[in-house]
Amino acid sequence: MSRLDSPYAHLMGIRLYVDAEGREHLLLPFGKHLLGRPGSLHGGAIAGLLALACDHAMARETSSADAAAVQCLTSTFQFLRAGREQDLRAVASVQRGRAISTVQAAAWQEAEMKPIAIVTRKYRTGPGCQER
Amino acid sequence: MLITLLDMAGTLAVWTRLGHFQPHATLDLRVDHIEAIPTGVEIKAYGECYHLTAQVAYVRGHAYTDRSATIASLAATYAFTGQP
Numbered sequence: 190m191s192r193l194d195s196p197y198a199h200l201m202g203i204r205l206y207v208d209a210e211g212r213e214h215l216l217l218p219f220g221k222h223l224l225g226r227p228g229s230l231h232g233g234a235i236a237g238l239l240a241l242a243c244d245h246a247m248a249r250e251t252s253s254a255d256a257a258a259v260q261c262l263t264s265t266f267q268f269l270r271a272g273r274e275q276d277l278r279a280v281a282s283v284q285r286g287r288a289i290s291t292v293q294a295a296a297w298q299e300a301e302m303k304p305i306a307i308v309t310r311k312y313r314t315g316p317g318c319q320e321r
Numbered sequence: 322m323l324i325t326l327l328d329m330a331g332t333l334a335v336w337t338r339l340g341h342f343q344p345h346a347t348l349d350l351r352v353d354h355i356e357a358i359p360t361g362v363e364i365k366a367y368g369e370c371y372h373l374t375a376q377v378a379y380v381r382g383h384a385y386t387d388r389s390a391t392i393a394s395l396a397a398t399y400a401f402t403g404q405p
Contacts, residue, residue, distance in 0.1 A: 232347035233324055236324040236350060237325055265351045
């Protein structure tokens, strides 16, 4: 499962950022390599950050012994606005369930209240979740 | 990374069906993660644009390897935007 210390996170330049209220965000610093076409971020770059934000939040909720067993089952991305040539931030929240957990994340640039994309991911977290 | 690949496959499927480049934005992108993503092997992705209107393109697709027919499946919707 992708984490902040993964080669993918390094490749993208994604890092952890703690705001004034102590809340964890992921930060994807802007670079030209993230553009899908002139002036707009590639949807995959946005989705990659959102997916990593969910994985990170899920890992925070899970003991290290269970972490290897956590599996992402589905991802649903909704793109709300074009991503501009700016840094992108994402924050995720976890709704823990007995067997299935739901993680939602939003990515924004100018203002947190104006997300450019959101995602809902389902994770299998219950006992025996390594079987498929 | 997998999602970027699937998004790109979906995008190319739209342009292939259109027969030309036309800028569009991803509206919705749904992925079912069928198998754990393998490491050390090439992952390929296939997209099919199964419906097209003047404003919107609907795509389904999947990611696969030489060993596995489907590691993830895709359903995506793209909206055509104005100027490139």
